[in-house]
Amino acid sequence: MSQTVDRALSILPLLARGPADLGQVAERLGVHKSTALRLLRTLHDHGLVYRQQDQRYRLGARLFALAQEAVENLDVREIAHPHLVALNERTGHTVHLAVHEEGEVLYIDKVESRYPVRMYSRIGKPVAITVAAVAKLLLADLPETERRAVAARLDYPLYTARSTPNAVAFLKELAAVREQGWATDLGGHEESINCVAAPVRGADGRVVAAMSVSAPNVVVTADELLALLPLVRRTADDISREYSGTSGPDPDDGPDPKDRA
Amino acid sequence: MSQTVDRALSILPLLARGPADLGQVAERLGVHKSTALRLLRTLHDHGLVYRQQDQRYRLGARLFALAQEAVENLDVREIAHPHLVALNERTGHTVHLAVHEEGEVLYIDKVESRYPVRMYSRIGKPVAITVAAVAKLLLADLPETERRAVAARLDYPLYTARSTPNAVAFLKELAAVREQGWATDLGGHEESINCVAAPVRGADGRVVAAMSVSAPNVVVTADELLALLPLVRRTADDISREYSGTSGPDPDDGPDPKDRA
DNA sequence: ATGGGCGTTGCACATCCTGCAACACCTGGA
DNA sequence: TCCAGGTGTTGCAGGATGTGCAACGCCCAT
Structure with a gap:
């Protein structure tokens, strides 16, 4: 692994937490100021880092553009989106789409009950x-x-009394989910919120994404939400x-129409 | 500028155009395969790059999380404040900054004419x-x-004869404001007070805040206040x-942030 | 005026990155 | 079954490149 690049990239999550000046960056990185300066300059030249008027650094616009492209290149999302919207229109509830990547689970699309257009509000945030x-x-x-x-390396925060308490319970739950082919979260994250979810599978049968419908207790009971399971x-x-399906059964997608040389 | 980091970062826009394998990355970067491999590994370790099942690389969803975290930690008020102060110093009038939240519009910063230092007196109170x-x-x-x-669920109190009387008038006014990209309040809240306002937009073009300059009739006429509009x-x-986070003169997105998608 | 804090620069050292070449692995074809 | 061609991967020696130091300039506050 390249040390220089490693250090440079370590700056990004650091700045994501808020603007920082050169000294702070150097200190948190454990390098000399001049080193930090050169790394920041390079990041700046690529637009990943922006220098505000008080000379402090923060993440730059290009990073947002890249993030946008990153998610738009996920073709599951593109294919799923109209289905999510349709489901939202039928049920009126919030619909999520999530993928697993590098040990994290991230929402990559979301349709809110009130707002039919995609909301980038919380998309991208790792889920509980x-x-x-x-x-x-x-x-x-x-x-x-x-x-x-x-399961072994996760933390098990007790968001509510119904949260998964430890690795053993989690693995047991996963086994059940694997068996039945769907999953729920009944007040495990926030007391009053329930979810039902179903998997999206690729040609090889592996789960490439998962979608869920969420609603607060005050709108529908857990039982009423569970009644939506077949639809989900x-x-x-x-x-x-x-x-x-028909278009691209193989990992080799063939010629991509938006592949511009 | 750091060469290694520069090369590594050059991979990102390259992958933004679609997945690529090691050879392609190395070729487009103009470096040896082994070099490209090490760079990609480092990017991978930081989650910026994801390796899909066919071993090709693409942008990682972590980029999203990063960008998301950054916008959530972005403080409009902090960034805007010096500008508000500068505007106050040039015009001498009261300057406000407001955001929309949960169906309300709140002042989150204010610089009073007489008191050049920030006054938190009314900050946080919902506006009319x-x-x-x-x-x-x-x-x-x-x-x-x-x-x-x-518009439908609002009340329309008649603070003055010039207050917006009902939803129809309000929606009409909003349409005009949306079109022209600025807004005024000429004695609509208090008979003798006029305001001119302009929007602050985020990277995606959406309005994240709005700022205004207010002054009583006895100090400047409405026309004189309107003359400040370009400055505002x-x-x-x-x-x-x-x-x-847009740096100086960018050739890509046009310099006119007023035209919207 | 004066001191302290911060960002910036040039430079000598040696660290760390580079490209090479050999290797491991897979796939398809003879 | 074996071989040929492609890809990704590894260890290594040389040297380009990143590093920390110290000195400088600048701005602000005292």
């Missing part, structure tokens, strides 16, 4: 991995050894079919 | 949402359905630029 219904689905699909490894599963299956 | 210039700007940016919903708009644009 030990309790979220979508996380259960995505982790349940991992091979057993990996599942155990992940059907929608997820539709997405799976379209994703793995 | 149907007449305040800043409120018009913030609401005018909402998607149409939401705008209608908000310019200041708001400066804040927008700084807030969205």
Whole structure:
């Protein structure tokens, strides 16, 4: 691993927490000021870092552009989106789409009950991995050894009394989810919020994404939400079919129309 | 500028155009495969790059999380404040900064004419949402359905003879404001007070805040206040630029932040 | 005026990155 | 079954490149 690049990239999450001046960056990085300066300059030249008027550094616009492109290149999202909207229109509830990447589960799309257009508000934020219904689905699909490894290194914060308390309970839950092919989160993250979720599978049957419908207790009871399960599963299956289906059955997508040399 | 970091960062926009394998990355970078491999590994360790099942690389979803965290920690007020002060010093009038939150419009900063230092006196109090210039700007940016919903459930108190009388008039006013990119309140809240306001926009072009200059009739006439409009708009644009992390003269997105998608 | 804090620069040293070449692995074809 | 061609991966020696130091300039506050 390249030391210089490693140091430079370590600056990004550091700045994500808020602006910082050169001295702070150097200190938190454990390098000399002049070194930090050169790294920041390079990041700046690429637009990943912006220098505000008080000379402090923060993340720059190009990073946002890249992030945008990163998510738009996830073709699951593109395929799933109209289905999410349709589901939202039928149920009126919030619909999420999430993927698993590098030990994290991230929301990559969201349709809010009130706002039919995509809201980038919380998209991109890692979910509460030990309790979220979508996380259960995505982790349940991992091979057993990996599942155990992940479960072992997670923290199990007790958001509510119904949160998954420890690795043993989590693995048991994952096994059940794996078996039944769907998942729920009944007040495990926030007392009054329930979710039902179903997996999106690729051509090889592996879970590539998970979608969920969420609603607060005050709108529908858990039982009423669970009644939506068949609809949610059907929608997820539709997405799976379209994703793995006729167009590109192989990892080799063939010629991509937006592939401009 | 650091060569190694420079090369590593050059990979990101390259991958933004779509997944690529090691050879392609090395070739487009103009370096040896082993070099590209090490750079990619480092990017991978930081989650900026993801390796899909066919071993090709693409941008990682962590980029999203990073960008997301950054915008959440971005403080409009902190960035705007020096600009507000500068505007206050040039005009001598009261300067406000407001945001839209949970159906309300709140002042989050204020610089009084007489007191050059920040006055938190009324900061945090909801504004007269149907007449305040800043409120018009913030609401005018909402998607149409939401705008209608908000307008429908508001009360329209007749503070003065010039107050917005009802939802129809309000929506009409919002449409005009949306079109022209600035707003006024000419005696709509208090008979003798006039305001001119301009929007602060984020990287995606959406209005994240609005600033206004207010002055009583006895100090300057409405016409004289309106003459300050270009200055107010310019200041708001400066804040927008700084807030969205856009560095100087960028060849890509046009220099006119006023035209919207 | 004067001191302290911060960002910036030039430079000599040696660290760390580079490219090479060999290796491991897979896939397809003879 | 073996081989050929492609890809990703590794260890290594040389030297380009990043590093920390110290000195400088600047601005602000005292």
